[in-house]
Amino acid sequence: MSQIEFALSGEGGALSGEFTRHTVPTLAGNTIKKLLKNDHAVLDLKAVSGVDTAGLAWLLALVEQAEKAHKKVALIHLPEDLLKLAKLSGVDHFLPIKEC
Secondary structure (H helix, E strand, C coil), rough: CCCCEEEECCCCCEEEEECCCCCCHCCCHHHHHHHHCCCCCEEEEHHHHHHHHHHHHHHHHHHHHHHCCCCEEECCCHHHHHHHHHHHHHCCCHHCCCCC
């Protein structure tokens, strides 16, 4: 079965692997809290190899929790399929995408 892994870094974190309905539930419940420990966090998605609406929903939940906590989050290196899915779903404008 495919996996998703989260690695914490000084300025945020990175996801790698499949970011789908099969793997999103395996992300620890405190992953978002760990990511938002800083006032400004960057989440790198360059190693994400697949995505579906569950992955997109997780990112939207991250953005929502960051806003509630008055923290900033930026997403970098989004895969093309994630960008297309967000645009088709009409939520691309909610994602804080940072160009690198």
